[in-house]
Structure formats: structure tokens, C-alpha cells
Amino acid sequence: MEIRKYDKSVTKTIDTPWEDVVKYLIDKGITISTAESCTGGMISQMITSVAGASEIFPGGICTYSEQVKQETLGVKKQTLERYTVYSPQVASEMSLGAQRLFKTQAAVGVTGVAGPGSAGDKPAGTVYVSVRLADKEEVRDLKVYELVKDPDRETVRRISSQLALKMVFELCINSGLG
Secondary structure: OOOOOOOOOOOOOOOOOHHHHHHHHHHHOOOEEEEEOOOOOHHHHHHHOOOOHHHOOOEEEEOOOHHHHHHHHOOOHHHHHHHOOOOHHHHHHHHHHHHHHHOOOEEEEEEEOOOOOOEOOEOOOOEEEEEEEOOEEEEEEOOHHHHOOOOOHHHHHHHHHHHHHHHHHHHHHHOOOO
């Protein structure tokens, strides 16, 4: 893995620096939007920290409450009741909502437990990410708690944001946009 000065953390699972992902999206002209909960806007911050991001990033939304997830992104009440807010199903509906709201080719939806502590049976570092590109979708449980022992809130947010952008890159490459 190449280490660059702008990397915020280095783990064996992050081998595509987020700045390179954003430059890739700019180069390919792929528009992207975000719907964030536990990352609190950090993915949007990473995207907008790269010069030229305004060409591909019309916006993102931080939806921390269930009500805002429902009203703004269209997350179904039934989904929240059946699976809880910390679920791959909610992440999926969040990314779909962002893609529709901002009319982008790609979208990221992220929800999870940043910590400290757990939410029911889900430990801090349980983070679900949905990445969409056109009609394709990839959803993952990042399991940050397996990557970093006893992760603190900031670490969970940072690693989750970086891995979400890496997922965007992977979906683009796997879709033949590389």
C-alpha cells in the first residue's frame, strides 16, 4: 500500500486513498451524493476537500433522526420498525433517497453505531454502507470493530467514510467505468 501525506488513517483494508477516489470521479464525470448518519457529514467533507468536487457533487444530507430519514430520504417507517435504524436495509433506502433527491449517478448511504457503547446487540463500529451506481448497488457491514480494537467515535467515523468512498471506486471499476 502506498502511503500519502493526506491519508488520515492507514489500515490493511484501505488501499485507495479517498482523495484519489474523488479525483477519479471528477475525471470520469460521475456525479455523487451522500446520505449520512453516523459519519455526520464526513464523507461529504472528504469529497468537498478536493479541488473540482463541485463538478460532480451537488450535495449531501446528514439525516441523524429517523423522522428526517423518512421525510427527506423516503426511508420507510416499516423498514425502521422491522430492521432498526442500524441495518443494511436502512442504508440501502438512504442511498436510494440521496440518488433521487440529488439526481446523481452514484450515491452513498451510511448508518451505524459510532459509539461509545453499543446499540442493543450491535457494538460500536457496526456500520452499514450502501453504494449505488445507476441501478447497481453494493451493501456492506464494515465491522470497524474487527479492524480496530475498541474503536473510538472519531475512528469509526473516519474509517467508515474512507471505506465508503473505496466502495464507490470499486463499484465504478466493477461496472466497467475504470
